Amino acid sequence: MSAAADPRISSPAGDRREERRHAVLDAAEHLFLEQGYDRVSLAAIVKRSGGSLATVYEMFGNKQGLLRAMVDRSIEQNFSNLWSTDDDVPPSAQLRIMALRLHEHMVQPHIVALKRIVIGESLRDPAFARSFYDLVHRRRMADLAVAFAAWTAQGKAEIDDPEAAADLYSATVMCDAQYEALLGIGSNCDLSRVAAAIDWRLAPFLSYFRIA
Numbered sequence: 256m257s258a259a260a261d262p263r264i265s266s267p268a269g270d271r272r273e274e275r276r277h278a279v280l281d282a283a284e285h286l287f288l289e290q291g292y293d294r295v296s297l298a299a300i301v302k303r304s305g306g307s308l309a310t311v312y313e314m315f316g317n318k319q320g321l322l323r324a325m326v327d328r329s330i331e332q333n334f335s336n337l338w339s340t341d342d343d344v345p346p347s348a349q350l351r352i353m354a355l356r357l358h359e360h361m362v363q364p365h366i367v368a369l370k371r372i373v374i375g376e377s378l379r380d381p382a383f384a385r386s387f388y389d390l391v392h393r394r395r396m397a398d399l400a401v402a403f404a405a406w407t408a409q410g411k412a413e414i415d416d417p418e419a420a421a422d423l424y425s426a427t428v429m430c431d432a433q434y435e436a437l438l439g440i441g442s443n444c445d446l447s448r449v450a451a452a453i454d455w456r457l458a459p460f461l462s463y464f465r466i467a
Contacts, residue, residue, distance in 0.1 A: 276314055278304045280328055283321045288365060292322070292372045319383050322376065326369055327391050333360050334395070338402035346406045346466050354428035354453045361429065396421040406466065413465040420464060427456050 282304035286295040297318055301308055315321045333356065338349060360366060377384030396418070403417035414420045460466075 275304075275306055275310065277328075279306065279311055279314065280321070280325055284325050284365075284369070287322070287325075287372060288368050292318075292376065297321075319376065319380070319386075322369075322372065323387055323390060326373060326387075329360075329366065329369070330391065330395060338399060346402075346411050347461050350424065350428075350461070350466065351453065351457060354457060355450060357429060358449055358453065362435075396425060399424065403464075411467040424460060427460050428453055 279300060283295070283300045286300060286303060295318075297308060297311055300321070301311060311321070315324055334353075361370075373387060377387065399421040400417035403412060403414045403420050406412040407414045407417070
């Protein structure tokens with residue numbers, strides 16, 4: 256099979272497109288955080304990133320699409336390939352590690368700033384709020400639900416409703432972290448205390464669903 260026909264090998268054109276996509280996202284994120292979402296135009300983003308408006312529209316649709324893609328990229332960079340169902344790390348340990356990583360991610364200043372932008376745009380445009388929730392949050396919870404179902408099939412858990420359990424896990428481990436971060440409090444708390452609090456909250460979840 257030739258390199259051009261092998262889907263595992265990226266083409267130069269594909270590489271350039273991905274580089275262009277990341278350049279646009281980087282420029283948009285910097286401008287949004289520097290100047291505020293409402294004040295930044297797509298033309299300003301193109302001026303900083305290079306390329307053309309036509310390319311930005313083709314890749315992202317509009318400025319809201321850029322915002323969704325920014326948040327999704329941040330999550331993908333930090334939380335890709337989250338759940339393993341066939342290695343030696345017990346599910347309970349995976350869930351604890353993930354809870355700590357989620358907390359650390361959510362209190363980062365640039366993530367908090369992006370969250371505030373998303374909330375502001377969601378209040379202005381409920382359709383954006385729904386699409387953001389479906390495309391970003393629901394997709395991540397779907398990945399966890401798949402892992403829950405696999406662990407149950409392997410006898411490592413007893414979860415009758417994986418999707419509901421995924422939502423419960425998110426609510427349990429995040430608790431007030433996002434709320435406090437958005438208000439500008441709690442970002443400097445002792446990590447050992449955070450870990451202890453997460454363990455305390457996670458314990459009944461693990462026990463109820465008999466997660467190994």
